[in-house]
Amino acid sequence: MQSGQMKAITSKELEYIVDSISNEDLLIKQCAATAATTQNQTIKQACQQYIRSMDHHMDMLIQTLQQHQSMAPSQPQQ
Numbered sequence: 001m002q003s004g005q006m007k008a009i010t011s012k013e014l015e016y017i018v019d020s021i022s023n024e025d026l027l028i029k030q031c032a033a034t035a036a037t038t039q040n041q042t043i044k045q046a047c048q049q050y051i052r053s054m055d056h057h058m059d060m061l062i063q064t065l066q067q068h069q070s071m072a073p074s075q076p077q078q
Contacts, residue, residue, distance in 0.1 A: 009068040
C-alpha cells in the first residue's frame with residue numbers, strides 16, 4: 001500500500017463511529033433543551049457554544065464515513 005492511501009475501515013471502527021454519532025446527537029439534543037429552558041444566560045451561551053462544537057464533531061464523523069464509503073463492500077461479508 002502506498003503512503004497516504006486510505007485503508008478500509010474495519011467493522012469495529014464503523015461501530016465506534018456510529019456509536020459516536022449517536023452519542024453526539026443525544027448531547028446536542030440535551031444541550032438544545034437546556035439552552036431553550038434555562039433563564040441563566042451564561043448557561044444558555046455555554047450550551048449554544050457546545051452545540052456548535054458538537055455539530056463540528058458530527059460533520060467530521062460523517063465526512064470520515066463518506067471518505068470510506070467507496071471502500072466499503074457492497075455485499076455483507078461471509
